[in-house]
Amino acid sequence: MSKKIVATTSLAGCFGCHMSLLDIDERILDLIELVEFNKSPIDDIKTFTKQCDIGIIEGGCCNSENVHVLKDFRKNCKILISVGECAIMGGLPAMRNNNASITECLEEAYLNCVSVQANEEKIIPNDEELPMILDKVYPCHEIVKIDYFLPGCAPRADLIWNALVALVTGNEMDLPYEVIKFD
Amino acid sequence: MNKIKIRINDIVCRGEKGQTVLEIAKDNGIYIPTLCNYEGIKPQGSCRICTCMIGGRMMTACTTPALDGMDIVTNSDELEKFRATIVELLFAEGNHFCPTCERSGNCELQALGYRYKMMVPQFPYSFAAKDIDADNPKIMIDHNRCILCKRCIRRKKEKDNPNWFVFKKRGAKVQINIDHELTADFTDKLAQQAMDTCPVGAIIRKEKGFDVPIGERKYDKNPIGSDIEGLKE
Ligand code: SF4
Numbered sequence: 001m002s003k004k005i006v007a008t009t010s011l012a013g014c015f016g017c018h019m020s021l022l023d024i025d026e027r028i029l030d031l032i033e034l035v036e037f038n039k040s041p042i043d044d045i046k047t048f049t050k051q052c053d054i055g056i057i058e059g060g061c062c063n064s065e066n067v068h069v070l071k072d073f074r075k076n077c078k079i080l081i082s083v084g085e086c087a088i089m090g091g092l093p094a095m096r097n098n099n100a101s102i103t104e105c106l107e108e109a110y111l112n113c114v115s116v117q118a119n120e121e122k123i124i125p126n127d128e129e130l131p132m133i134l135d136k137v138y139p140c141h142e143i144v145k146i147d148y149f150l151p152g153c154a155p156r157a158d159l160i161w162n163a164l165v166a167l168v169t170g171n172e173m174d175l176p177y178e179v180i181k182f183d
Numbered sequence: 184m185n186k187i188k189i190r191i192n193d194i195v196c197r198g199e200k201g202q203t204v205l206e207i208a209k210d211n212g213i214y215i216p217t218l219c220n221y222e223g224i225k226p227q228g229s230c231r232i233c234t235c236m237i238g239g240r241m242m243t244a245c246t247t248p249a250l251d252g253m254d255i256v257t258n259s260d261e262l263e264k265f266r267a268t269i270v271e272l273l274f275a276e277g278n279h280f281c282p283t284c285e286r287s288g289n290c291e292l293q294a295l296g297y298r299y300k301m302m303v304p305q306f307p308y309s310f311a312a313k314d315i316d317a318d319n320p321k322i323m324i325d326h327n328r329c330i331l332c333k334r335c336i337r338r339k340k341e342k343d344n345p346n347w348f349v350f351k352k353r354g355a356k357v358q359i360n361i362d363h364e365l366t367a368d369f370t371d372k373l374a375q376q377a378m379d380t381c382p383v384g385a386i387i388r389k390e391k392g393f394d395v396p397i398g399e400r401k402y403d404k405n406p407i408g409s410d411i412e413g414l415k416e
């Protein structure tokens with residue numbers, strides 16, 4: 001059996017889901033027998049070099065770059081998995097969705113917050129090199145089609161492991177009660 | 184003769200006249216999920232989670248008095264799907280950021296999400312504009328998490344307490360409201376009681392929280408209802 005090819009990315013996330021993937025401990029050696037990594041922060045491959053079987057998405061979409069990367073993943077991966085609360089529902093970054101406008105968020109971060117110490121010219125970064133911040137944080141499945149969802153903050157290592165093994169081997173996924181958690 | 188017999192999922196269950204279907208099921212080790220129901224206060228049947236097939240019709244188990252000879256189904260695929268849909272609707276309607284919630288691990292709504300293996304709600308998240316009322320010295324109301332079950336209001340009413348909580352506005356705008364004057368001298372005990380009455384993290388005690396470690400909270404290892412089903416390890 002040829003190895004399945006896996007790509008991963010972190011959009012508006014904290015890298016906790018990637019940490020949880022590494023939390024499978026010594027099973028990482030078994031994983032390397034089963035899959036080959038392509039574009040991913042784990043091996044630092046920055047662009048897709050071939051079509052992938054599985055794309056693992058951490059984080060939701062809070063700016064134009066996130067949307068671009070996510071669409072790129074959809075194009076290059078047969079199966080996309082939203083991993084973690086941020087990918088699934090926006091997570092902590094989405095706490096700005098329901099009450100604060102983008103102006104309020106930027107002003108709080110760069111002008112008004114108690115920890116702002118030196119910004120006398122009152123600059124809010126607006127360089128054209130910077131990705132545009134979106135009006136709200138979007139769950140990944142509101143931007144592209146997502147095939148599977150693995151909840152948790154971060155998802156338990158066993159949940160990620162069980163899902164990957166099931167996908168790679170084609171067997172049914174083992175879903176014990178303890179592995180499905182929203183926190 | 185006050186004893187009655189009803190059939191639940193083809194099992195003969197014994198109970199007493201005046202008991203609801205929910206109560207007899209519980210006494211006989213059959214779990215029917217509930218959310219707006221709270222032991223000791225009059226059931227209102229508003230969340231519909233406990234809907235069962237009673238005599239071939241969909242009815243709420245918490246408000247239906249059991250009658251001798253009744254035939255009830257609590258766990259068909261159709262009913263379980265219906266319940267899972269209600270849970271998904273509640274998650275999509277409110278703003279439930281579980282990782283930041285003091286109630287996480289002890290929350291009845293979340294526990295039902297676990298029980299139904301909800302990976303993502305099938306409905307789009309509303310991200311509705313809702314705020315937090317933190318003016319009271321002891322407790323805080325987070326409208327983002329309130330499922331409008333009215334348990335807080337009903338409990339106070341039935342125990343002859345003042346109306347600490349009331350509904351304000353109507354329809355889709357309805358909101359739980361705390362009377363700041365009446366609750367100004369809330370004790371820690373009353374604050375804890377209010378928090379315990381709420382099934383979710385909408386009523387939260389101030390300056391207290393996250394005191395049970397992850398892994399040891401109520402629903403970390405045991406699904407909601409497992410105490411009733413006797414499956415608890
Ligand atoms: S109230 Fe329950 S479902 Fe809502 S955020 Fe808190 S733990 Fe999650």
Ligand code: SF4
Pocket residue numbers: 328329330331332333334335336359380381382383385386
């Ligand atoms: S505050 Fe809690 S108990 Fe009161 S209606 Fe909202 S969810 Fe129910």
